[in-house]
Amino acid sequence: xxxxxxxxxxxxxxxxxxxxxxxxxxxxxxxxxxxxxxxxxxxxxxxxxxxxxxxxxxxxxxxxxxxxxxxxxxxxxxxxxxxxxxxxxxxxxxxxxxxxxxxxxxxxxxxxxxxxxxxxxxxxxxxxxxxxxxxxxxxxxxxxxxxxxxxxxxxxxxxxxxxxxxxxxxxxxxxxxxxxxxxxxxxxxxxxxxxxxxxxxxxxxxxxxxxxxxxxxxxxxxxxxxxxxxxxxxxxxxxxxxxxxxxxxxxxxxxxxxxxxxxxxxxxxxxxx
Amino acid sequence: xxxxxxxxxxxxxxxxxxxxxxxxxxxxxxxxxxxxxxxxxxxxxxxxxxxxxxxxxxxxxxxxxxxxxxxxxxxxxxxxxxxxxxxxxxxxxxxxxxxxxxxxxxxxxxxxxxxxxxxxxxxxxxxxxxxxxxxxxxxxxxxxxxxxxxxxxxxxxxxxxxxxxxxxxxxxxxxxxxxxxxxxxxxxxxxxxxxxxxxxxxxxxxxxxxxxxxxxxxxxxxxxxxxxxxxxxxxxxxxxxxxxxxxxxxxxxxxxxxxxxxxxxxxxxxxxxxxxxxxx
Numbered sequence: 001x002x003x004x005x006x007x008x009x010x011x012x013x014x015x016x017x018x019x020x021x022x023x024x025x026x027x028x029x030x031x032x033x034x035x036x037x038x039x040x041x042x043x044x045x046x047x048x049x050x051x052x053x054x055x056x057x058x059x060x061x062x063x064x065x066x067x068x069x070x071x072x073x074x075x076x077x078x079x080x081x082x083x084x085x086x087x088x089x090x091x092x093x094x095x096x097x098x099x100x101x102x103x104x105x106x107x108x109x110x111x112x113x114x115x116x117x118x119x120x121x122x123x124x125x126x127x128x129x130x131x132x133x134x135x136x137x138x139x140x141x142x143x144x145x146x147x148x149x150x151x152x153x154x155x156x157x158x159x160x161x162x163x164x165x166x167x168x169x170x171x172x173x174x175x176x177x178x179x180x181x182x183x184x185x186x187x188x189x190x191x192x193x194x195x196x197x198x199x200x201x202x203x204x205x206x207x208x209x210x211x212x213x214x215x216x217x218x219x220x221x222x223x224x225x226x227x228x229x230x231x232x233x234x235x236x237x238x239x240x241x242x243x244x245x246x247x248x249x250x251x252x253x254x255x256x257x258x259x260x261x262x263x264x265x266x267x268x269x270x271x272x273x
Numbered sequence: 274x275x276x277x278x279x280x281x282x283x284x285x286x287x288x289x290x291x292x293x294x295x296x297x298x299x300x301x302x303x304x305x306x307x308x309x310x311x312x313x314x315x316x317x318x319x320x321x322x323x324x325x326x327x328x329x330x331x332x333x334x335x336x337x338x339x340x341x342x343x344x345x346x347x348x349x350x351x352x353x354x355x356x357x358x359x360x361x362x363x364x365x366x367x368x369x370x371x372x373x374x375x376x377x378x379x380x381x382x383x384x385x386x387x388x389x390x391x392x393x394x395x396x397x398x399x400x401x402x403x404x405x406x407x408x409x410x411x412x413x414x415x416x417x418x419x420x421x422x423x424x425x426x427x428x429x430x431x432x433x434x435x436x437x438x439x440x441x442x443x444x445x446x447x448x449x450x451x452x453x454x455x456x457x458x459x460x461x462x463x464x465x466x467x468x469x470x471x472x473x474x475x476x477x478x479x480x481x482x483x484x485x486x487x488x489x490x491x492x493x494x495x496x497x498x499x500x501x502x503x504x505x506x507x508x509x510x511x512x513x514x515x516x517x518x519x520x521x522x523x524x525x526x527x528x529x530x531x532x533x534x535x536x537x538x539x540x541x542x543x544x545x546x547x548x549x550x551x552x553x
Contacts, residue, residue: 035448036418036448036450036451037418037419037420037446037447037448037451038418038419137313137314139313140313161446164364164445164446165313165364165442165445166313166475167311167312167313167475167513167515168312168475168513168514168515169312169513170313171515193447193448193449193452195449196476196478196518230450232448233448233449233450233451234448234449234450235449235450235453237518238478238517238518238519238540239518239519239522241540242519242522242540242543242544242547245540245541245544246544246547246548246551249547249548249551249552257518258518258521258522258525259525261522262522262525262526262529265522265526265531265547266526266529266531268551269531269550269551272551
């Protein structure tokens with residue numbers, strides 16, 4: 001469980017970026033943190049693994065106050081995948097990149113070998129095992145960065161903007177992968193602007209605006225609330241916008257994905273016959 | 274008249290086992306708004322690099338075929354010379370802005386062309402005006418929001434007065450509202466100033482209403498080329514293109530036996546079609 005109480009954070013000599021966040025994320029939840037550019041989303045998740053310590057208030061991970069732990073210890077349970085993979089990758093080969101953290105955590109070489117192979121396979125990266133991360137495309141480097149965190153099997157996984165630069169099929173795979181991680185009982189937290197991706201995954205949405213939580217609830221509710229969306233610089237997903245335009249025809253509210261819309265429209269049509 | 278003429282373009286990066294683009298031929302007329310899409314690694318970025326002369330001038334490799342942009346054969350001109358004909362805007366505006374003020378960033382290009390102070394002034398003011406950031410001209414880039422930064426990056430390209438602007442996923446780092454605003458700016462450049470736009474984008478939901486043409490690439494080749502409505506069919510879906518959600522929805526409804534006069538590519542078209550059907 002990740003729990004914050006009156007969490008505030010200010011970068012040196014600047015105003016508070018986080019202005020008193022109270023948030024509880026339970027084990028095994030799937031949460032999307034959304035909000036305008038500069039809302040404090042990345043700052044917030046950096047407090048979850050101790051990279052940033054609160055300037056006021058507390059963050060507890062599985063009951064442990066992050067002030068009383070260390071990034072090294074916290075990272076074992078909280079895996080943070082950065083938005084820009086280049087801030088994270090440094091090894092000469094993809095394989096080495098993945099093995100690095102495992103060596104640091106003191107795993108045996110044969111375990112390392114096995115784990116690296118499995119995770120490369122899962123993320124469709126096996127053919128790049130011996131390549132330098134830096135010759136890969138942006139989307140591929142993002143998958144390597146994800147693999148490098150998943151390889152040590154953290155309990156809580158945080159992905160900062162995982163869909164940027166990914167094409168449709170990769171997003172599809174990413175969605176399936178998140179569902180799978182979630183099914184294994186892992187907490188998955190994503191930061192994203194991608195309303196279409198969220199409309200398809202339907203996680204709990206925590207909406208941030210100017211350093212405060214302004215909305216918290218199921219995707220269907222948050223992504224249909226124009227006032228909240230406006231405040232956080234978000235828009236309705238395409239299907240949500242369509243259904244909203246047709247609300248006067250008796251179509252149900254809060255429908256945000258293609259398949260639910262298909263069902264709702266077919267029902268309405270058949271009822272009228 | 275053509276503003277882009279590509280004839281059997283093939284490029285293989287040094288050391289790469291096979292060409293990134295292969296035998297590509299297409300023409301673009303002045304004033305078109307073209308969306309270039311396709312799965313990752315299909316060669317979109319390579320084409321962009323060709324269009325502004327980074328290939329073959331900066332990236333080494335084997336380049337065959339002809340590419341003429343705004344009358345300039347890219348093989349015969351430096352990237353700097355190409356910059357006054359074709360501008361490139363990247364995904365992340367942070368990579369494009371480097372000065373202490375937005376105004377300095379926008380002035381950088383024209384100053385390097387050796388234009389007079391007066392002409393530079395005129396162009397900078399104009400570019401800031403068109404992109405709606407005149408008020409921000411004295412601010413450093415890092416004080417701006419992502420959307421404002423991207424406007425500044427577009428202004429910097431605009432100040433070179435290119436005929437063609439290429440944008441490589443220019444909104445992917447922006448929140449959805451800023452993304453819509455930036456697409457509005459781009460659409461304005463196209464409609465009001467007649468600038469030819471080539472927009473690389475995976476998210477067709479976002480851009481379809483602005484485009485008159487969609488080019489789909491797969492594995493280094495152009496596989497589909499036409500209006501959004503003509504391109505967004507079964508073949509595009511099979512290649513793995515993310516069709517707009519409303520298009521997918523209508524395809525599903527048609528399979529269930531509902532009949533429409535046309536398959537929509539935008540929310541407004543979809544609402545219109547459904548309203549017609551449900552009002553019957």
